[in-house]
Amino acid sequence: MARRISVAQALMGDEATRKKFEDQQTVLAAVQRVITCPVSGVILDVRKAVYILVTGEDGYRKAMVVDGAVWDANGQNLMTGMAKLGRTVEITDGRVACA
Secondary structure, three states: OOOOOOHHHHOOHHHHHHHHHHHHHHHHHHHHHEEEEOOOOOOOOOOOOEEEEEEEEOEEEEEEEEEEEEEHHHHHHHHHHHOOOOOOEEEEEEHHOOO
């Protein structure tokens, strides 16, 4: 079972603990907003979801959350395509954050 970090643990912990708490909360909030993966249609599980944030110097900003299997199958293509467009892709993987 995944170990969730409490607010008190995050406040009293070191930088790594605070970062893990932040990542858990980011993925959780995204999953709660959309419920299902926009690509595969499966019901998202925060422990298996991947939060993707794409930004650009021109102010472009797009976020989405997908099932981990979708990310595994398509993530590299997305990273390559966005790099060609000069976009930055930040990933928060629930499989790591909630482990």
